[in-house]
């Protein structure tokens with residue numbers, strides 16, 4: 001069974017902000033969005049890769065300036081609306097203690113979101129990129145509890161160096177994090193996941209390919225897949241950002257920068 005997050009009123013969701021020392025403009029844009037969410041939404045869910053890398057909660061105890069800003073803005077927004085964190089492939093070491101420290105709540109890696117008019121399965125999405133076999137092997141290793149304990153026992157400076165090295169290596173291989181360098185999710189894996197929990201709407205980030213997809217399985221059942229955009233204002237032209245708003249009347253709006261908002265309504269669970 002997946003845990004269920006029950007919320008009322010307008011809910012906003014975003015992902016892949018990749019906050020870190022090298023993206024001050026992205027951070028600035030995101031903090032403006034946080035302010036807007038604070039005023040207009042009843043809750044905010046961040047579906048992973050909130051941070052470009054996360055090496056352990058002790059970094060927050062004596063935070064570098066970029067992280068001090070992030071902590072300040074999260075705490076400020078969390079005074080007005082509940083904020084939920086989900087782990088991504090870059091910040092998979094985020095823990096409930098860190099979330100609590102900034103006023104947020106940590107979610108499981110896969111969660112059922114239930115609002116007044118919406119029900120969907122939320123995940124960061126990297127586990128669904130099953131065509132990337134080497135990444136899935138890497139993921140299994142770093143998601144191993146023992147491996148994580150060993151890593152977290154290292155001095156902070158070592159952990160930062162290791163994370164920097166990993167990033168550089170993936171950068172050499174992938175250049176920047178544009179969508180064409182990230183393996184897309186496998187649609188069969190998406191439908192298998194939805195079927196396993198008897199759901200029909202999936203929401204994920206990770207792939208940097210914001211869209212609304214319709215999927216159909218062998219038995220003719222219809223599923224929907226909503227993909228959140230990433231945030232990038234420092235290393236990309238045009239810039240990228242956006243979020244999904246779940247309105248209290250059952251409609252949804254997918255906001256993508258430089259594009260008209262995509263407003264739609266999906267049929268409720270089991271009435272397809």
Ligand SMILES: [Mn+2]
Nearest residue numbers: 049088089206
């Ligand atoms: Mn990701």
